[in-house]
Amino acid sequence: MSYLLLCLTSFAICGAGALLPFVNTEIYLIGASALMPRAMWVPLVIAGSLGAMAGKVLLYLAGRGVVKLPKGRVQRGITAMQAKMEARPKTGKLLYAVSAVVGLPPFYVTTIAAGAVEMNFVFFLLAGLAGRIVRFAAVVALPHMASGWAS
Numbered sequence: 001m002s003y004l005l006l007c008l009t010s011f012a013i014c015g016a017g018a019l020l021p022f023v024n025t026e027i028y029l030i031g032a033s034a035l036m037p038r039a040m041w042v043p044l045v046i047a048g049s050l051g052a053m054a055g056k057v058l059l060y061l062a063g064r065g066v067v068k069l070p071k072g073r074v075q076r077g078i079t080a081m082q083a084k085m086e087a088r089p090k091t092g093k094l095l096y097a098v099s100a101v102v103g104l105p106p107f108y109v110t111t112i113a114a115g116a117v118e119m120n121f122v123f124f125l126l127a128g129l130a131g132r133i134v135r136f137a138a139v140v141a142l143p144h145m146a147s148g149w150a151s
Helices: 003-019 025-035 038-063 073-087 089-102 107-116 121-150
Strands: none
Touching: 003 025, 003 038, 025 038, 025 121, 038 107, 038 121, 073 089, 073 107, 089 107, 089 121, 107 121
């Protein structure tokens, strides 16, 4: 597979996964990395991380009210997260950064809440991108570490 096709595919799938919680980017990354030579891991991680953050920017804007979100259970979770982030802004930034790496609390929810509390956009982008790079690098390495343990 060419680098360009790998990058475009990773960007698109991870971008879709950022917006649609039922698209599992980790499964894609595990499968892709299992089929790719080690030299293609870095483009896979970088393109996936950039795609994920492109999608998260739309969710951030939704939190700011630029894009409308559906009401319901997700809205209640976002409202609760927003209250926590507003009460303690520094803790809210830490919560967002941790969520970008480990996914708990859900990165989807913390992203929208970050927009709702008007978190600094540069911090939002840099912390989110760094977190996604760390997470996706670990996910990409996982099949190769598991194959080493199985031997």
